[in-house]
Amino acid sequence: MRVLLLESIHHDAVARLESEGYHVESVRTALDEAELIERIPGVHLLGVRSKTQVTARVLKAADSLVAIGAFCIGTDQIDLGAAASEGVTVFNAPYSNTRSVVELAIAEIIMMTRRLTEKNALMHQGVWDKSAVGAHEIRGRRLGIVGYGNIGTQLSVLAENLGMRVSFYDTDDKLALSNAHRCATLEELLESSDVVTLHVDGRPGNAGFFGAEQFKRMRPGALFLNLCRGIVVDRLALRDALVSGHLAGAAVDVFSAEPKGCGDEFISELRGLPNVILTPHIGGSTEEAQSDIGDFVANKLANFVKDGDTTLSVSPPEQPGIFMKVLPCPKRGAGPVTALRS
Template sequence: MTKKALLLENIHNHAATMLANHGFTVEVANGSLTRPQLQQKIAQVEILGIRSRTKIDRLLIAKAKKLKVVAAYCVGTDQINMEVCEANKIKVINDPFSNTRSVAELVVGAMIVLLRRLTEKNKLLHEGHWQKLTDGYELRGKTLGIIGYGRIGTQLSVIAENLGMRVIFYDKEEKLAYGRAERCQNLETLLPQADVISVHVDGRPENKQLIGKREFLLMKNNAILINTSRGFVVDIKALADCLIQGKIAGAGIDVFPDEPKNNQDVFICPLQKLPNVLLTPHIGGNTIEAQEKIAQRITNKIIEYLCKQ
């Protein structure tokens, strides 16, 4: 009988090649599927590969009579009902390490772009306006506040310190500080000190709107906020209001509460067209190097697991 795998959301082609070499018939989709489409497809496959857009819940698993593995070709598994998968003896595989550097580097790039106000300068030049002003800042000597001191937060901490930044961080759990980084006891201590705030928390429900109006009012008026963690962690409407009012100086946002399901959908957000705002389409981990590593590592885990069954 033919073994089938379904890979969604533009997973790197290494994964399909590796599975095909191990006898699987592989179907690939560049975007996520509609709910009815996925309900139909999932009934026929042993392996389902997804990223962050596809939600795996109890009703979907009920249709998955042949499913053995759900592979999240990304860091988190917030989109998967882990308890239901475990109850149905479906193995969930992810890779929390392969895109760490990619996300950290995006944050560094965003810090430079926003501190130098490059989004505005680029737009003006493309429109034919030459405005040579001294209104940008160096990274060196600035304070970076990291919220969530896990894999990405610690990697960013090391890079930022080597660029001459002072690093402070807050994490609910006790964490070993890297280099000269200083731990803050709470957000109330961290936010007023930081020139740049970068958010790296996980998807647990209590992190919903962790950064809202109250937190923005604690920040410096020239602070920059960067979020590459989860879309629901920042109150986007409150952020837009604070940017318009000049309460903070800029923002770099890579994740959003409501994201398009594919590249053809229209994206709408209150932050659009605001000055000194860098918006990126959830590409923190989307470098060629990271996606190749994720495809290879996760597919190897799938093959290793199935070989033991």
Template sequence: GNIGSQVSVLAEALGMKVLFYDAVTKLPLGNAVARKSLKDLVSDSDIITLHVPDLPSTKNMINKSILKYFKKGSILINYARGEVVDLEALRKSLVDEQLSGAAIDVFPWEPEKNGDRFESPLQELPNVILTPHIGGSTEEAQQNIGQDVSNKLYEFLEMGITIGSHTVPPLSMPRQEGAHRILHIHRNVPGVLSEINTRLSKHNINILAQYLKTNDEIGYVVLDLDNQLSTEAFELLKKVKETIKVRLLY
């Protein structure tokens, strides 16, 4: 993935030989070498870092069965998701000195508020570093996050771009010169796009460009229209059945 690729570049810059395994076949960056399986990867690696999402297929991917293939004396770093490592199995491997150490930032259960007790099988082990889910909280990361959020808000407010949104379907499109842009958010049911186009065509409103993206619940349409007719089009689109929100952007 993207994070694993960045770690690969940084590790190689520090003089490390990088091996990787990905469920999806990818071209390596730099001199990184792909391994055919997770078993092959861990048996050849001194330090193993995890960069995977929280999915049914990744739950306890580091378990008793795979830990026995880890190179003796190796180190495990998990800054990905808490459910991907079986902590009881990891504890045994650390106590038995199959692994020489581990650094864990995420856990299957984490305290929700101040005062909640934190408990982990890895507590009190001398060869383990536990951190409270703050792997991304460096000064540089916080600055980058602030810039990224600001850029995404600006792109939505100025152009209707929704890349990175968790509610509106992700859509990216260039600015259309000499046109007005209307954003239409609606419930994702059959026939909405047809109704939009029919209403506009009946009033001789020409669409210069149109973009559509949907998810299970929401449909998002961006229309670039003749700037002389955008106000009329805006009123027509508000009458479309299943409309949630219409906005005349510019």
């Protein structure tokens, strides 16, 4: 069994898959389409995070692939329809990094509300600016959550525990937790919230849905966070809202175009703005979350190969019934072992 893991997937996943006798190749960076097409032949299990795009062309070139593990929450980087038609099952980690993303959101809301980034920058310049002007408590302020899924609901509960009032908007019918208020429209949420945070998925229909019109609807002096997917926000419209002073600040962790690996240059229209917190897609990048994700997805892949278990798979193959593929025996390197394709 050959396994290709991209984007510095946690060593716990490597150890788990190697314990099954699989040959694991781990790559530090993402691969572009052409690079992945070159590397994918002969690979039985593929592991990616958020940057590598597993396209229909990649899947067509994958002559041995039986399953893909997305070592993250989102799966929009994988062509799920093409995976299903090619008989490739896809797994993800829908819960493992939820807490890490929520904690980052809470931290950034406090940092912006207290203007800590500005105070920190001045202190490093040797300027002592002991002033309460523009600094506030988050208690009593209204948090508007766009997308009330696993992350949005946990953020809702923690924010209320800190004394915030919470509103949310979701296109699906979601049960409000605690005292959260469900908004009938996105406009209602934008016009009433002191802080707006996005937690939607990266499906194509969400691309560019938050732009100049939505920023204009937000309250003057409001704060904005995007910790979900870069494609959902018009970056130029966000910059205009910040430069004009309509928004007091923003925190952005995700970008439509991201560097392949650590140390590569990051380019964005938001660089250099003093009231913006920029982080390199680290919402789920804690040791705890990455270890949990590594264990969870690696176990899903191993159990799929051994038992055909597709529990919690996001894209089972389209073909009805059980499809078998003969692979080298992972324990002894000889003799057939059967991997279930669905």
